[in-house]
Amino acid sequence: MSLLRTRRRAAAVLIAAALLGALAACGDDGTEQTGGSSDTANLTVLAAASLTDVFRTAGAAYEKERPGTKLTFSFAGSQELAAQVKQGAPADVLVTADTKTMEGLRADTGTATVIAKNRLVIAVGAGNPKQIEGLEGLADSKTKVVLAAPEVPVGRYSRQVLADRNITVKPVSEEPNVRAVLSKVELGEADAGIVYKTDAATATDKTDAITIPDDQNAIASYPAATLKESQHSTAATAFVKWLSSPQAQQILRTAGFEKP
Template sequence: MHIRRSLPFLAGALLVPLLAACGGEDKSDAKESTSLTVLAAASLTDVFKQAGAAYEKEHPGTKVTFSFAGSQELAAQVRQGAPADALVTADTKTMEDLRKDTGSPTVIAKNRLTIATAKDNPKNVKSLSDLSRDDLKVVLAAPEVPVGRYSKKVLDQQHVTVKPASQEPNVRAVLSKVSLGEADAGIVYVTDATTAKNKISTTPIPDAQNAVASYPAATLKNSKHADQAADFVKWLSTDEAQKLLRTAGFQQP
């Protein structure tokens, strides 16, 4: 009698680990999430935060993390083997110099330069030639930075000599100096000026005197998520991503 009453208990005890084992198999079969790291030019900071959110919404299980810096800093990170999956620079030269480390690049957007001045332009800056005035404190990006190279190009073409108060590591640093009142003027991208329109004023640079910045995107060969990285780079050329870029002021590729 005692033995018969024990049988149901034993059967239940044996069934518990069996069910646990089955549950464990289901959990192991669950789809793992993917985390992508994208190195991106500083001028893409605002729009890429929006783009990342849109991409994640379309691709459940994929998390996109951005590292923003000057393109020359991003290039240094790639050469040092920093763990990342994709790269977007603010010029084609930087990307071309990294061709052994990347997949085939695709230009996703273009940009132009503008002169950023203190709010309401108190020093009355009207053109590139005004940036050579002795009464102005002008900041530029360093020549190693794409926006710094573009700035030098447009100034040289107009035979304008500027003695910058400082040379900054990226375009956002130039914008910050002007918006904080630490400089009277600086050359930035049109899109960056738009993000600070309540803190600065702008003096347009005519198209004939301006420079066009191209933004190529590419996967990195050391990515641990090659397929997902390629998908993200491809997505940057879709209508949804391009709409975000246009709204932010970037031009068509």
């Protein structure tokens, strides 16, 4: 065999090895799998139930901006999301409806950033048949009131504002998240319920919202953070960062959320 042919064969072997190495560094979807260094991936986002509508809109905008990234959302009460994280559920990003829940997961998350705030309102049936004017009206024993459970952020906020006014309310049920509270009012199974302003805005055809004055209200903060067990840390970090971008903030404002 000639020296030239030998050199050509050696070069071919090296090129083939390099190609195989490059393919091994990629997943089936073509995204890099080495230490989560790629900024494109299939991300699972655990998010508070009150973010259901706005995050679907935000997610579509993000995927359009970054075609290589696909977002899958899992919505539930923040306490349920925390339990999933502690149990090791595979996910990349966590967004809760309170800082307390997020702070309890410091060992499992990166640095959290508050991306939005929210306020409480009283959701009542369309036309306000019970003529409820404020928090005091919820104390009437003839009024069927539903609240979120105490361990749910909105349930904790609700009890805080009631306690501050020395108002005693005996809820007919305690729900696992804010959307379940709103649903009870929508279906006529309750006369009133305390929910976030943004949730009430999604059901204006079946419910009305009674404003709670600022000096009687509570402010809910929404922190977002990456999960340390994420297999796509760079892509997860990019999404969390984007949630504070002008584009994402405009989507949140349009849905009724307030500035961080």
